[in-house]
Amino acid sequence: MQVRRKGRWMYVVDERIVELLAESSWETPKTMARDSRFCEVRADEEYIRQRCRGLVERELIVPVVKNSEMYEITSLGLAYLRGDLDADHLPRWTVG
Secondary structure, eight states, X not given: OOOOBOOTTOOHHHHHHHHHHHHSSOBOHHHHHTSHHHHHTTOOHHHHHHHHHHXXXXXXXXXXXXXXXXXXXXXXXXXXXXXXXXXXXSOOOOOO
């Protein structure tokens, strides 16, 4: 098993989001907030929503339908989980 290479910008909740999406076809911030792994890191629905936006900008996850809050994992997200991608090399978040 390879070690994941987290970006300096990443928080524990970011990893939990990507892990959960690797296990399911899609999730919303509301359904993610109900998962026990988010209780451990004290992440509520709004915080998860905020982190999802950043993960979309980093292309680790994408909305299932444009402008929706239904997210799925991308090939980059899967590569990150396998340890094949250094998240520090992903583009920076944009302000807006």
